[in-house]
Amino acid sequence: MKIKIDGKVVECDQNKTLLHILRDRGIEIPTLCYQENLKPEARCRLCLVEINGKLSTSCSKYPEKDMEIVTNSKKVKRARMINAELLISEHAKECFIENKEHDLCKIVQDVGLKDIRFDPTRKYKVELGTSVIRDNNLCVNCGRCVQVCADVQATWAIDFAGRGHNEHVTPYFEHGLHDVACIKCGQCIAACPVGAISEREHLQDVLKVLKDKKKHVVVQTAPSIRASLGEEFGMKPGTLVKGKMVSALRRCGFDKVFDTNLGADMTIMEEASEFIRRLSKGGPFPMITTCCPAWIKFMEHFYHDLLKNMSSCKSPHEMLGVLTKTYYAKKSNIAPKDIVVVSVMPCTAKKFESTRPELKSGVDYVLTTREFSKLIKHFNIDFKSLPNEKFDPALGISTGAGVMFGATGGVMEAALRTVYELATGKTLKKVEFNQLRGMCGIKEGVISLNGGKIKYAAANGLANARKLLERKNDYHFIEIMACPGGCIGGGGQPLPYSEEKIQKRMKAIYKEDRKLPFRKSHENPIVKDIYNEFLGAPLSRKSEKLLHTHYIKRSMF
Known part of the structure; x- marks a missing residue:
């Protein structure tokens, strides 16, 4: 199938998502919620591109006939920057200033965000476990930990609860991880792009x-x-x-x-x-x-x-x-x-x-x-x-x-x-x-x-x-x-x-x-x-x- 990417006609595999097609061509597209080999959920909205003039997530979209894609227009840049700002506001200003290791913090730098207009309002108690620590104050609800726990580990120890601004990741019935069928594997830590989940250190x-x-x-x-x-x-x-x-x-x-x-x-x-x-x-x-x-x-x-x-x-x-x-x-x-x-x-x-x-x-x-x-x-x-x-x-x-x-x-x-x-x-x-x-x-x-x-x-x-x-x-x-x-x-x-x-x-x-x-x-x-x-x-x-x-x-x- 032929599509147009940034003004150039290219041949592509219709069984691949646009995200994969663009990355195969050396075009870097930011992603936060996307995980290798798992179904894309398109929650973070950072992988936006223009498709025939309309914004769409590239991780969940497949090529279609007569599709014209623009990857770096002013419209795309602005949308990515706003979405990154909204995500980082739910994270922590301290991380924006000091920590360049988390995926989100790197993305914020890459999209050119210079300032955050919003203050975090969450006040969750940090959960300390024998193996795993969760801090929902740092969580941005990208869903990666939930998806890994369900689709890779088939354990379903955590999921989303609440609606709107009150949406958050939690074990079922708002229990602590030590009270539910968490297996302590740490794959949620590996999946988390913002450091909201970490190991209990013995250092x-x-x-x-x-x-x-x-x-x-x-x-x-x-x-x-x-x-x-x-x-x-x-x-x-x-x-x-x-x-x-x-x-x-x-x-x-x-x-x-x-x-x-x-x-x-x-x-x-x-x-x-x-x-x-x-x-x-x-x-x-x-x-x-x-x-x-x-x-x-x-x-x-x-x-x-x-x-x-x-x-x-x-x-x-x-x-x-x-x-x-x-x-x-x-x-x-x-x-x-x-x-x-x-x-x-x-x-x-x-x-x-x-x-x-x-x-x-x-x-x-x-x-x-x-x-x-x-x-x-x-x-x-x-x-x-x-x-x-x-x-x-x-x-x-x-x-x-x-x-x-x-x-x-x-x-x-x-x-x-x-x-x-x-x-x-x-x-x-x-x-x-x-x-x-x-x-x-x-x-x-x-x-x-x-x-x-x-x-x-x-x-x-x-x-x-x-x-x-x-x-x-x-x-x-x-x-x-x-x-x-x-x-x-x-x-x-x-x-x-x-x-x-x-x-x-x-x-x-x-x-x-x-x-x-x-x-x-x-x-x-x-x-x-x-x-x-x-x-x-x-x-x-x-x-x-x-x-x-x-x-x-x-x-x-």
Whole structure:
């Protein structure tokens, strides 16, 4: 189809919106409410263009015959500026003056707005949660958080209430997030373009404990951090910064720097053994992974019938937390009460997880990737110039299987590598399960095991998980991660998000897997030492006590 754009006749794809067509041609159009891969709602009215003389939103309009589009007329500029002014007036003048990081503040600068004629009149109480903080005084009702919670996570914990000037985003019945089926995933934080939603920070707590000379402060870092942290310091998405990351943590003052990937290897040992035990007993199937705390809370609210299907394994950082205060404490002759464990995670739900009484958590504080970057900047560390250093060996050696936990499908792939070899006694010739890789919402496959066929699947994004669970009885083994792309796209990762960034981080994860000397969790020499010296064997009484847990039923309202 041919249309006219700014006086030039162009060929275009009639299945693309005008916003995409214009951006494909290098014409920058401001947007605030638009989100990649989601249906446009056209709430912000910043993407206005002239179509045959009339103003229209480009995000929701498709090309038509004889359409003439003007993208930068005086009429368009004025309309965008007025809409930006109305939005920023509901935000905060302080942000207009001081903060250039939020999407709205950048747009205000780009459209040339010099002054705001209106004062904000909202007076909402800031909601402080264990993982997520909401400040409706900063909200502009763009709807991005509501759309993500509904369409991506299928949780519907928040929505719009009120009319006109009183319209606002809130959990149902005006409850707090802690009283509703919020899963703490943080995808609303990633979606918010104005900073009205943020994580509950533990940064000041960590800075305080680092000054306490009586405490032995240990830090562990999740698999995905090494593939995303560099973005906070101007490096390209997908840049592996493991060595610099370890170096930075030592310069921040941590006594030991451990690798959560070792916890992932321990998780695989327990989870694979648990699955093999279920095979011998005939079920219950499917067995479902429990590494993702947001998925666990989702299950506790909406799928009580799955309690019997859930693996009893704790998540990797929780396993490493308890091993730090037991195995490591004993070997190092340090009293557990004097050890403080800090986890650097891509996930806001990990903050909630560490407070769950059922876990008897060994983790004291959780920092997101964003908080970690603030910690590095607090100490004026020049991250890019740091030398590469290695994790402390006591709990710092890991495998390629462990690092794959950062990507959707990675937990299942790591588990299958070990399940096959433990169950058959044979060497798995091809360790890559390519059918489990990539951004597809649901992935599945079959593996032969001792003459039988084991069907497995993985889902990322809880709307996709709901679809997969409709046919859960087709499978023996299921992995579910709440965030799109898995932990690599977690709610605590560097902003802004895009699918392209997540894919680059994911490629870095698999690159790390390929170059490590050990690629299967049961090959890890530290894992062998922990069992030989301390736990005895996977699923032993001691392993069950320290590395396993249970889950509860929660109301869906």
